[in-house]
Amino acid sequence: MATDFKFIPLIDVSPLLEKWDHPNIAQDEGVAQKGHGIPVSLMKDIKNIAREYFHQPYEEKMEIKLSAETGYRGYQRIGENITKGKPDIHEAIDCYRELKHGMYGGLGDVMQGSNIWPSNPPNFKQLMEEYIDRCTDLSRKIMRGIALALGGSADEMEGEIGGDPFWVLRIIGYPAASISNGHDKAHDDVGCGAHTDYGLLTFVNQDDDIVALQIYLAKPRRTSLFYDLKFILIYRADLLMKHRPHFAPLLIILSCFKVRNKTGEWISAPPIPGTFVCNIGDMLKILSNGIYESTLHRVINNSPKYRVCVAYFYEPNFDAAVKPLDVCLQKTGGTKNFEGAVYGKHLIGKVTTNFIM
Ligand SMILES: O=C(O)CCC(=O)C(=O)O
Ligand SMILES: [Fe+2]
Numbered sequence: 059m060a061t062d063f064k065f066i067p068l069i070d071v072s073p074l075l076e077k078w079d080h081p082n083i084a085q086d087e088g089v090a091q092k093g094h095g096i097p098v099s100l101m102k103d104i105k106n107i108a109r110e111y112f113h114q115p116y117e118e119k120m121e122i123k124l125s126a127e128t129g130y131r132g133y134q135r136i137g138e139n140i141t142k143g144k145p146d147i148h149e150a151i152d153c154y155r156e157l158k159h160g161m162y163g164g165l166g167d168v169m170q171g172s173n174i175w176p177s178n179p180p181n182f183k184q185l186m187e188e189y190i191d192r193c194t195d196l197s198r199k200i201m202r203g204i205a206l207a208l209g210g211s212a213d214e215m216e217g218e219i220g221g222d223p224f225w226v227l228r229i230i231g232y233p234a235a236s237i238s239n240g241h242d243k244a245h246d247d248v249g250c251g252a253h254t255d256y257g258l259l260t261f262v263n264q265d266d267d268i269v270a271l272q273i274y275l276a277k278p279r280r281t282s283l284f285y286d287l288k289f290i291l292i293y294r295a296d297l298l299m300k301h302r303p304h305f306a307p308l309l310i311i312l313s314c315f316k317v318r319n320k321t322g323e324w325i326s327a328p329p330i331p332g333t334f335v336c337n338i339g340d341m342l343k344i345l346s347n348g349i350y351e352s353t354l355h356r357v358i359n360n361s362p363k364y365r366v367c368v369a370y371f372y373e374p375n376f377d378a379a380v381k382p383l384d385v386c387l388q389k390t391g392g393t394k395n396f397e398g399a400v401y402g403k404h405l406i407g408k409v410t411t412n413f414i415m
């Protein structure tokens with residue numbers, strides 16, 4: 059299905075974009091620069107080195123095994139990560155910004171620790187750290203643009219919200235369809251179940267030649283048998299009660315469900331060489347009071363090839379108390395659509411229920 063997306067800024071951010079300080083990077087071989095400033099060669103190098111790591115024997119990968127003791131950093135085997143109760147068909151290395159002992163009082167305890175990097179391939183750590191620094195710089199710039207677009211000042215989301223941002227890096231490998239289950243039932247295997255990301259922004263750097271990432275595109279409701287039935291039952295309750303009084307219990311049960319006014323479909327987010335898919339996370343949804351939705355997405359690798367993806371997550375300060383910004387409240391009628399959340403708590407809640415240990 060072909061779908062056209064257009065970026066529609068809430069205000070004109072072109073003055074900011076004109077001032078965008080581009081590092082002067084030579085055009086990478088074969089791929090024109092797409093304007094984000096991260097060398098395309100680095101984007102490729104980190105996927106290639108990740109592929110090399112994943113191709114090693116299982117025992118070697120397990121040398122940097124993830125556990126609660128490592129602050130949930132390290133390697134996890136296929137099926138160890140759980141989304142909504144189901145094992146995901148991927149393996150991964152998880153890295154987080156390092157938290158030193160006592161850095162955030164008791165809040166930081168669970169995530170305390172240093173990243174554990176494989177000794178093979180040898181320059182793995184150095185490449186990933188360079189990549190993380192570049193993604194962090196780029197994210198900060200984009201967040202400044204988003205703050206302006208929302209009608210705030212450029213540093214609206216810095217200071218106590220995101221002046222000392224946390225980050226997460228997931229280096230992920232998805233088995234080829236035929237290897238993951240040995241027979242022709244590939245479409246049942248979910249590489250990563252439907253979820254939204256936790257933080258502010260995610261940069262998905264995916265293999266160029268495999269279409270596996272899918273985004274849920276919500277649309278205004280058109281037809282739904284359930285909705286229509288419910289509509290008739292609830293909104294024409296007067297008629298119904300007059301002619302069919304024995305339907306009353308059904309009416310009560312149905313009115314307990316929230317009316318679904320949206321329906322949608324899964325669409326593919328095909329890779330565009332040299333670019334990132336950028337997701338909006340839960341924290342940006344809260345800050346913007348819902349002006350930005352966090353993007354529901356999932357991964358299904360039905361291709362006969364092993365797929366690599368490196369996802370960088372830009373997050374608020376670990377101890378940030380995230381709540382709708384005043385500027386967004388004003389734009390959305392003054393009512394908070396979300397309760398506030400302390401980012402670190404939200405993350406720990408997710409991380410500690412994400413793994414079979
Ligand atoms: O593999 C991908 O394309 C996306 C991975 C992802 O959604 C995640 O790690 O949160
Ligand atoms: Fe995700």
